[in-house]
Amino acid sequence: MHLINTTTLGLHEFVDVSTAPRYAIVSHRWGDAEVSHKDYLKGRQRGGNGFRKIEQSCQRARRDGHDWLWIDSCCIDKRSSASLNEAINSMFSYYARAAVCYAYLYDVEMGLASDVEPSVVKAKLAASDWFTRGWTLQELIAPRTVQFFDCNWSYIGAKSSDAPSLNQPISEIAGVPEVVLRARENLYRYSVAQRFSWASKRTTTRVEDLSYCLLGLFDINMPLIYGEGWKAFSRLQKEILTRYDDDSILAWRTFDEGQTPNPYPRGNARGLLARMPAEFANASQAIRSIGHNRPPCALTNRGIEIRIPAGKTSGAYRDPDDQGVVHLYINCIPWREAGPYVLVLRYLPHCRHYSRVALLQDVNWRASHSRWQACREDEVLYVHLTWMDAVYCSTQPAHAR
Known part of the structure; x- marks a missing residue:
């Protein structure tokens, strides 16, 4: 696990995650100028928006008393398949271990949130890309506290059990029960189908990532195979079937599946497993x-x-x-x-x-x-x-x- 020193901005590796120092973590929507692990080590792209985001994250963490910070853009060495596999399979635990998570919403400008009507705050949050991405689902659920900031790093509010100023609006926006936002342990009270339904309207850049980003929600580890397409979701469901006694994994529907007494179109033949999380869109109950x-x-x-x-x-x-x-x-x-x-x-x-x-x-x-x-x-x-x-x-x- 690589962490950034918030004072020197140096990148340090900690082999044993369990003994890594206390750290803050960042959740964000990737842009076009993100600084990779390689470029960060070589000191490249220091003047771009990606590096500015890292600097501002470190400033925020240092102000809050955190000496270390993790951000996926430069803390994961994507050149190494072993490093990438480890990071993605450990992502949920990375966020769960963090002292605090900063959710940076580049497409929200709130000003002083305390002066904004709650309905306006909710509407602006709902319009953010952050709530449409696959990876940010576990980044919302895993940390004890998620503090939300707008494009100018102005504080909007938080989801947590201690200062839940945004728990209710975020629950309504994300479709995740408020009890899960208060404490991630409550995640396992919900069925497999319900958890898939929370991701049913989210997207990722690569098809496979829409499956890999859900590993932590089911405490599943599996190898990454980029290029397999939707087979990744089939593999994930097979892993879940071997771990959970939960028939709700079968409670998905195709997009054109009716509910009349005779909804059997002959061209609609399917097998056991759903092809994508979107087919669990109506499985929240x-x-x-x-x-x-x-x-x-x-x-x-x-x-x-x-x-x-x-x-x-x-x-x-x-x-x-x-x-x-x-x-x-x-x-x-x-x-x-x-x-x-x-x-x-x-x-x-x-x-x-x-x-x-x-x-x-x-x-x-x-x-x-x-x-x-x-x-x-x-x-x-x-x-x-x-x-x-x-x-x-x-x-x-x-x-x-």
Whole structure:
């Protein structure tokens, strides 16, 4: 971990992060003139906006009594893949360990925030690019305290448990519950789908980074492979499936997926996993249910193995024109609403697999729940939801075949 001395502006490396000195950290929207690690060491670009941002950050930190500062533009050596992997996989902990985080909003000019109406402060914050970027989501959640500054380094307010002047407006802007802003430990009270929903409207310059920037929200570490595109999001979901007993990861919807009794367009065949966080845009209320009595899922070479009652489908969602439809009840419900989510699967005769075609909610939950509880072992269907674009079903578990 590299830190900048706020007095000398020298860059120093600390091999053991746990023994690094107390430091402040910066969260910002990158511009065109950022100073790289290499250029900083060689003393280049000292007159540009990127270096001026570093200087002003150090001045702010020094004024607050912090001798050290971390800012990603020059503290990460992107020439080294090992250094980049370590930094991105450790980014959440870097921000969590910081004494304070300074959020610099280059596109906000507030003046003296105490003289500005709260509604105006909220509107100006909401218009900032900072709230649209993927990386700044974890930079908002991880630190105990985030102090916001406008383009002139005028103090706007803070999110924290001690001085929460901006907790409520930021919660409404970012879509992150206020309880999570007050204390990051509350992050783990929220389902996988809910956490993905917070990132559903955010963007990154590179496609892969929209997955890598979410690692810390799930306490996941995985290697970076730039060039893999949206496969990165598939890899992230697989890692989550091996770590969390949380069916809400299946509670995503495609952009054109309807909620009528027969929303099965035949060209909408999909597999188990979402292709991007944007497909969780409507999952902010998807929570885990504790009412199911289903054994845990199993990882097999065919994918995820889930036991469901064979043929126990709700009549409300039966497709009269297609006898190859199966309904999979997942252990996930909308908050404050009765009835679980149901995955609708359609049989594909040409490959003898099933495809996911819709996510619905069972309005006849009471009847279907009683049938589920009475399901015998010989009535169970083993559904293998494969990683890509097919679903394999069998009447026997993988180890019995």
